[in-house]
Amino acid sequence: MTTTSTPSALVRALSDRVSGPVTTPSSDHYDTERTGLQLLGRHRPAVVVGATRTEDVRAAVSAAADHHLPVAVQASGHGTGLALDGGVLVTTGRLSGVRVNPARRTAWVEAGAPWGEVVRAAAEHGLAPLSGSAPGVGAVPYTLGGGVGLMARRYGFAADHVRSLELVTVDGRVRRVDAEHDPELFWALRGGGGSFGVVTGMEVGLVPVSRVHGGSLFFDAGPDILDAWHEWTRNAPEDLTCGMTVLVLPDVPGVPEALRGRHIAQVAAVWTGPLDQGPNVVAPLREAAPVLMDTMRDLPYAESGSIYAEPDHPHGYRSRTMLLSDLDPASVAELVDRTGPFLPFMSVVGLRHLGGALAREPETANAVGHRDAAYLIAVLTAAEDSDTPDRAALRAGAAALFADHVLGRSLNFSFGPLAPEEVREAFAPDDFARLARVKAAVDPGDLVRANHPIPPLA
Ligand SMILES: Cc1cc2nc3c(=O)[nH]c(=O)nc-3n(C[C@H](O)[C@H](O)[C@H](O)COP(=O)(O)OP(=O)(O)OC[C@H]3O[C@@H](n4cnc5c(N)ncnc54)[C@H](O)[C@@H]3O)c2cc1C
Numbered sequence: 290m291t292t293t294s295t296p297s298a299l300v301r302a303l304s305d306r307v308s309g310p311v312t313t314p315s316s317d318h319y320d321t322e323r324t325g326l327q328l329l330g331r332h333r334p335a336v337v338v339g340a341t342r343t344e345d346v347r348a349a350v351s352a353a354a355d356h357h358l359p360v361a362v363q364a365s366g367h368g369t370g371l372a373l374d375g376g377v378l379v380t381t382g383r384l385s386g387v388r389v390n391p392a393r394r395t396a397w398v399e400a401g402a403p404w405g406e407v408v409r410a411a412a413e414h415g416l417a418p419l420s421g422s423a424p425g426v427g428a429v430p431y432t433l434g435g436g437v438g439l440m441a442r443r444y445g446f447a448a449d450h451v452r453s454l455e456l457v458t459v460d461g462r463v464r465r466v467d468a469e470h471d472p473e474l475f476w477a478l479r480g481g482g483g484s485f486g487v488v489t490g491m492e493v494g495l496v497p498v499s500r501v502h503g504g505s506l507f508f509d510a511g512p513d514i515l516d517a518w519h520e521w522t523r524n525a526p527e528d529l530t531c532g533m534t535v536l537v538l539p540d541v542p543g544v545p546e547a548l549r550g551r552h553i554a555q556v557a558a559v560w561t562g563p564l565d566q567g568p569n570v571v572a573p574l575r576e577a578a579p580v581l582m583d584t585m586r587d588l589p590y591a592e593s594g595s596i597y598a599e600p601d602h603p604h605g606y607r608s609r610t611m612l613l614s615d616l617d618p619a620s621v622a623e624l625v626d627r628t629g630p631f632l633p634f635m636s637v638v639g640l641r642h643l644g645g646a647l648a649r650e651p652e653t654a655n656a657v658g659h660r661d662a663a664y665l666i667a668v669l670t671a672a673e674d675s676d677t678p679d680r681a682a683l684r685a686g687a688a689a690l691f692a693d694h695v696l697g698r699s700l701n702f703s704f705g706p707l708a709p710e711e712v713r714e715a716f717a718p719d720d721f722a723r724l725a726r727v728k729a730a731v732d733p734g735d736l737v738r739a740n741h742p743i744p745p746l747a
Contacts, residue, residue: 306348309339325366329605334378343489351461353377364427370740412591416495419447424594434701442530442645448479449651450494458486477727480657483739502567503559504585510554517577527645528562535638607705608669609684612662613694620690635671658716
């Protein structure tokens with residue numbers, strides 16, 4: 290059941306039990322509390338609980354369950370999908386502690402900690418987490434969705450490195466979940482997304498990396514660099530993890546002068562092998578086409594947010610992602626043409642080279658889907674107010690271009706709501722059924738609404 294009115298008994302109960310702010314649509318801070326990076330399809334909850342501790346989360350989830358209301362969670366709001374209409378939104382931005390245990394090479398990461406904080410804390414001990422391209426993304430939501438990071442081909446998915454999680458389920462229990470305790474939930478939470486309860490924290494393994502060779506090379510988008518990138522990835526060792534982002538940059542101050550107004554291809558790469566070999570590994574790309582800008586260097590992992598240097602201001606966007614068994618360069622060239630300067634709205638084509646350790650099962654299996662994918666391609670469209678048919682058509686056309694090699698979707702890189710059959714495409718059929726059984730066991734009334742929800746098996 291959903292509601293658009295504020296049940297006053299619920300608000301009263303929450304205000305008594307929660308130490309963080311409890312906000313309703315009539316409050317001044319309601320918009321600030323419910324808004325994250327994604328501006329399209331924001332949640333419209335009846336109540337927002339700004340959690341500051343596990344007990345706040347427990348109070349919010351229990352109160353929602355008592356009132357048969359749906360509950361959703363938001364960390365930094367990069368990945369908002371299905372919007373909550375009524376019900377309780379738990380925001381976790383205030384629950385952002387990170388504790389590193391250097392002896393165990395682990396970190397306890399609270400639900401709202403952004404990767405940047407985990408990277409910073411781990412770097413003090415010469416360690417690094419399996420973080421992604423944007424330091425502002427929440428470590429917990431990213432990891433629940435699998436997590437393809439900057440060193441992914443060397444170390445695998447972020448979800449592969451989770452040791453345990455703390456989770457509040459709709460029965461009001463605070464559960465410590467690991468390989469021994471609630472093993473089915475442990476399997477599901479690592480890659481199956483946020484459908485099973487509200488995670489308050491997780492323990493993740495860290496890797497002994499303090500410096501990498503990394504950064505970006507920028508080129509004019511065109512067949513030379515598209516083909517060279519494809520060839521480069523085909524022979525890449527596991528120590529090389531890279532992606533390519535193709536877009537038309539606006540001709541405005543703030544964009545580096547060398548790139549302003551151009552249709553560019555940004556190749557972002559991280560080399561985790563011996564640092565002195567890094568420049569040689571990247572050399573074939575430099576020879577493929579004139580380099581417009583070059584930020585490749587040896588750098589502390591603490592500065593890894595500069596590798597992709599993605600914009601982190603709130604805006605609206607939708608995407609279509611495809612996990613591919615192989616990449617057809619002609620289809621990439623066609624998609625890049627379709628998203629060129631003549632397009633009346635902003636669009637970004639993003640590619641990630643997968644394989645390597647991503648393809649190997651971790652010691653304790655998890656729900657991550659389509660490990661055998663060789664590439665991820667996403668086409669993203671930006672929109673200020675609402676998605677439009679021409680944007681949707683561009684994304685659908687992209688999907689058709691790559692249909693021959695599609696294995697499925699990526700949960701994490703899917704921006705905007707997915708239909709149930711689309712969520713299903715993120716997993717092998719047996720795994721999707723297993724996720725639905727786990728969901729039915731912990732949340733039979735389907736109160737926890739994830740961005741990309743797993744329905745309880747009827
Ligand atoms: C600029 C940018 C760069 C990105 N780079 C990468 C990348 O390199 N690799 C990668 O794998 N992904 C990447 N992503 C995708 C990103 O990992 C997901 O969108 C992720 O869900 C966003 O994290 P967030 O903190 O913004 O989550 P939010 O948008 O706040 O939450 C997303 C969903 O996660 C669930 N959730 C959040 N918190 C909890 C919780 N405590 N308990 C249970 N469920 C919860 C909810 O269902 C929620 O709707 C990127 C996204 C953007 C926009």
